[in-house]
Amino acid sequence: MRVKMQQFTVQDCKEALQDVLNAFRLPENAHRLNEAKDTAGNDMLRMMQIVFPLATQIQMEVIEKYGFPGDGDGIIRFTQAVKLYEKQDQDVTLLNRELKSFLIPSMDILPPEGAS
Template identity: 55%
Template sequence: MATAQEFSTEDAKVVLRDILETFNIPENQVRMEEARDNAGNDMMKVMQMVFPVATQIQMDVIQRYGFPGDGDGIIRFAQTIKVLEKQDATVAELNSKLKSIVMPPMGAPPAMDSPTS
């Protein structure tokens, strides 16, 4: 099992690039697009539909690098990357790209008209 002490910034770059490439596989692009379409701009639906697909894609990759292929593994991986991105600009950039895939920017909610008195 990979630990932060064993996992270098170079390892992080390799894994992050592999994850990003995996998201670009046509089958995974379709899975993510369908999940996003079904979720729309509803944050709760994004959490219910998009996050599980994105998490599964990531888990399939990280387990090849010594992390458990489960929720605990994805948390350990994220924590390790968080530490390493502070040490290396490329790790930070790659992780930022990953975050933008998993959690694309959401538009601001429509303005609510305040009741007039």
């Protein structure tokens, strides 16, 4: 089943993002994601190799319920829909920021040498 944008509303988008966030928070998924993040440490390459595939797998399982294919193409289409709806709805923007915070670690930026 392929989703058409006119069938995937802004409300659907908010619900899908919330469902993805809830899936990330499920104890078994949260544990798996935390282990993957610990293994990757602050190495962005390892994050891409370990954390992103796991997070993508969890996300694919959720977006299938909204008519997106459960594959890379589905993730791309879902991401495009989110970007489109971010321009129209602040709630979508906030939910997507929260989603990104699960995927992208906060980096502690050190001040330049000699700065106080």
